[in-house]
Every structure is written in C-alpha cells, then in structure tokens.
Amino acid sequence: MSIWEYANPAKFMRTTDRLLPWVVGGAVLLSVTGVVWGFLTPDDFRQGSTVKIVFLHVPAAMMAINIWVMMLVASLIWIIRRHHVSALAAKAAAPIGAVMTLIALATGALWGQPMWGTWWEWDPRLTSFLILFLFYLGYIALWAAIDDPDSAADLTGVLCLVGSVFALLSRYAVLFWNQGLHQGASLSVQSGERMSHVYRYPLYTAMVGFGLLFLALLLIRTRTEIRRRRLAALQAREMRA
Amino acid sequence: MIDLGKYAFAVVASYGVSLALLGGLIWQTVAANARARRALEDHEKGKKNG
C-alpha cells in the first residue's frame, strides 16, 4: 500500500467517489460556520465593523499562496514520476487559486479604502499578490493554449517551476522597492496574543473551511478533467478503429 | 439586523464580492463536472447500443 496507488485514475475515481461527500460536507459546514460566525463577531474598537472582512481576506490570501505551492508539488510529481492525475490536479487547482487571489485583492481593496483611505496602494504585499495573480493567469492561459495534453502538462510544469522561483524573487524585490502600509501577519505562533479569542476561533474555522473548500473543488475539478481525458481517449480510439 | 456602523459598505461589499466569486467558481466547477459526466455516459451508452 503506497500513496502512489492513487495515481491510478480508476483508483482515484473510486476513492474520491467515496471521500467526496465527507469533504463537501466538511467544507460547507466549516466555511459557512467560519464566515457566518465571523460576520457576527463584535466590532473592533479601532477598526470598527471592517474587522469582519478578515474572515474572508486572510483565509483567501492563505489559500492563494498554498494553492500555488500545491501546484508546484503536483507539477514536480508529474515531471519526475509522470502520474497523469498529478498533472490534472495542478491544472484543476489553478482557477481556484486565481479566484482566491482575486478575493484577497478585492476584500483588501474594500478594506483598505476606509482604513488607509485608498483602494490601492503599491504596498509590497498587495503588489506581490497582483504578481501572483498574473502568474496564475499565465499558467491557465498556457494550459488553454496547448492541444496535446501531455505536452501541455510538461510545459506548464516547467512554467510553474520557473514561475515559483520568480514569484518568490519578485516578493523580495518588491520589498526592496517599497516598504509598505500593510500590517505584518495577524496570526503567528511567536507573538501569541496579538488577536483576541473573539476573532481567533472564527478565523481558524474559516481557514480550515477554506482549506476543505479548496480540497472539495479540487477533487471535483480533477474528476472532471479525468472524465474529459477518458472521453477524448475513447473518441480517439474510435476514430482510429 | 446587526448594525455595521459607518463601514457598512466595505463589509457588505467584501462579503458580496467574495461570495459571488466563490459561488461562480463552485457553479462552474459543478456544471463542468456534470457536463463531463453526461458526455462520458452518453458516449459509453451509445457505444453499447450501436
């Protein structure tokens, strides 16, 4: 029994078929709880009701980065071990990541307007997210442009590798370019009590909820891709017959 | 209805935009999955009959 068994598309379909109701259930339960709970939290004494935005902004931003990392890992698995499910999972993850980045940017802009007095500031964090969004767009566009699925998987895999290095490089280059307005991490292990419990528990719930939501969407989208590939393969076989 | 104070627009718009984006993504995902499943089923059924 090894994890690589799940690289078999048929096995993957069977397992996810059984797993999916639980993941979807957990995703709905936790993200709805987290977001609604967050919406009902009391106002912060400095930020007023805008503190409620954090329960969308932080989980979305966290997922935006994590999804890119997941795509990087999946691309590496494809490049090294050539498991098709891995490549398709990377393809399936990209639009979710792009949407998460967009949510983080949009909520950030709406939050920045009352707090900093501006919709947009060329702050390192904001700029890095814009750059990350561009990388997502390029990755999705490259997938869409190439017809042969294996070539597309290879080329987007290489792009993801190079893109990861440059996304990281841009992050630090941008930091050098402009020191920003954005506060540092709201949650960190070292600084402990930065955020009161009233906000922390709903935030954790929303973060786990968004993680599960991503997992559920990822599984469904990967299943879609597998079915499309199977259909294309069947049609190709009949064309030859 | 809870009172959102003077920042009501920012909060409501954030929730609105985020939920709309997530809703769109979920809808697209589910719809594409249903379409792929139906296409595959139709194809496999058609092969058995024909």
Next chain:
Amino acid sequence: MLALLTRDLRLAVRAGGGFGLGVAFFLILSALVPFGVGPDRAALAPVAPGILWVGALLACLLSLDRIFALDHEDGSLDLLATAPMPLEGAVAVKALAHWITTGLPLVLAAPLFGVLLQLPPVAMPWLVLSLLIGTPALSMLGAFGAALTVGLRRGGLLLSLLVLPLYIPTLIFGAEITRRGAEGAAIVTPLVFQAGITLAVLALIPFAAAAALRVNLR
C-alpha cells in the same frame, strides 16, 4: 556554437528589422511619453528611469517570438536538437544572438533617449550600466518564453503574458539603479542584486528553456 551565432546574426541583419526595429520602437515610445505626460522637465525627469526601463522591456519583447519560430517552421530547430551540441548550449547562443541584435543596440542608444526624456546627465552612466547588466536576463527569459510557446499558432500574446511577470525583478532593480543614480544615492545594493539575478538566469534558464523545446519538438 560560433557558427550558430554568426548564422543567427547574419539572418537577423539580412532579414532587416532585427537591429533596427527594437530601437525604433524605443524611439517612438520615448517620443510618445512627453505627449502623454507633458513637456515639463519637472514632470518628465522623475519618471524617465521607469519609462526607459519599461520601454526597453517592451522593445525586447517585440522580437522574442522570432527567436525560435522561424527555425521551428523550416525545421532547422529539429536539426539543432539532434546536433552533437547540447540543446541548452543552442538556447544560450540563440539568446545571445537576440541580445546582440536587440539588447545591445538598446544599451547603446539609451543615453539618447535619456536626453529626450530629460534624464539628469549624472544618471546616464547608471542607466547604461543597469541596462547592460539587465538586458541579457531579459533575452534569456524571453528565450524561455519563446521555447514554451514555439509550437503555438497565436503564441505572441501568450508569450507576453508569460514573460512579462518574469521581468518584474529585473525591472525593479534596473529602474532603482537609474533612479538612485539620478539622485546621487548609493547604488551598490540594487546593482549587486541585478547582477545576481542576471547571472542566475543565465546559468539556470537554458536548462528550463531546453526542456520546454524538447517537449515542443516531441
């Protein structure tokens, strides 16, 4: 390798446009900006380093799809792939040829455009130096983008979407060197970063570009 380089250069010169086009584009851009920003020296001088660097980026982008497209069409790319020379080397040579035909003319012509955009004279050497250090990275990254999109029919637009985000670090440090040069501030830190990025790109990207080419030639 030398033969490949001279062949590419000769092709670029004979086909026309190779040398001239990028610089001409740069000239037009430098002439258009004052129309948009206004002829005021006080308005132009602060944005000049950024405009010049963005202009260099875009001028470089114009000719990228030619790096591999023509050779792919007439089949000489397949010959290169089967040649005894490693494909990584071929990619590096082709990027070098691209740099000599577009990057180098830009570097040499940059002071002229600096004058047009009212860049302070003290910043001129720094502009030239930053372009000299930065443009090889632009050509190499461009070759990577061109290798990714070589088989595609409408690769041009996609190429710019893929390549421009990769140019961000080079652009940031390049414009920073020029800006600091204009202000007379210390320029060592961005200069070191810029050189580091270019060297890393030159050392590593040929492998990625060659891998992408192999996939596209399969």
